[in-house]
Amino acid sequence: MAQGRRVERVAALIRKETSELLIHGIRDERVHQGMVSITEVEVSGDLQHCRIFVSVFGEQAQKDEVMDGLEAARGFLRGELGRRLQMRRAPEIVFKLDLGIEKGTTVLHLLGELERERDERGDVTEGTELPDNP
Structure with a gap:
């Protein structure tokens, strides 16, 4: 159980330090092409491997x-993380592009279109009541 908490703490620290390094440490202009944010960090149980989304x-x-x-x-980044976190051996880092936010935006857009179509056709959605006509 303590091992799981340690992995979670290390993942949180890696996320914090990597975010800081993205802003102030990396001078490569390619990294600053778009708005970059770290959405999740997964660290293996032996702290040797790290996936940064x-x-x-x-x-x-x-x-x-x-x-x-x-x-x-x-x-x-691996060297800086090792120094900042004072780890004997810094984990191998793998970067993964997280498309979750884009997928969520697409779903919201599709739901908005569906709602507009229903409004145009005059369909009643489930859970809504028709007004009483006296």
Whole structure:
């Protein structure tokens, strides 16, 4: 049980420090092409591997540039994390593009379109009552 809490604490610290390094530490212009945020960090139980999920706001070309920049800065980030977290061995880092926010936006857009279509047709949605006509 204590091992699980330690992994969670390390993941939270990695997220915090990586966010700080994205803002102030990485000088690669590719990383600053779009609005970048870290959505989640997963750390293995032995603290040797780390997956950092990144959300990038922008066009697909910008996302590709940001991911290329992050891959290029991976060694620098690993070294800095090892120093800042005072870990004997910093975990191997793998960056993954998180598309969850985009998928959520797409679903909301589709729901909005569906609602407009229902309004145009005059359909009544479930759970709503028709007004009484005296």
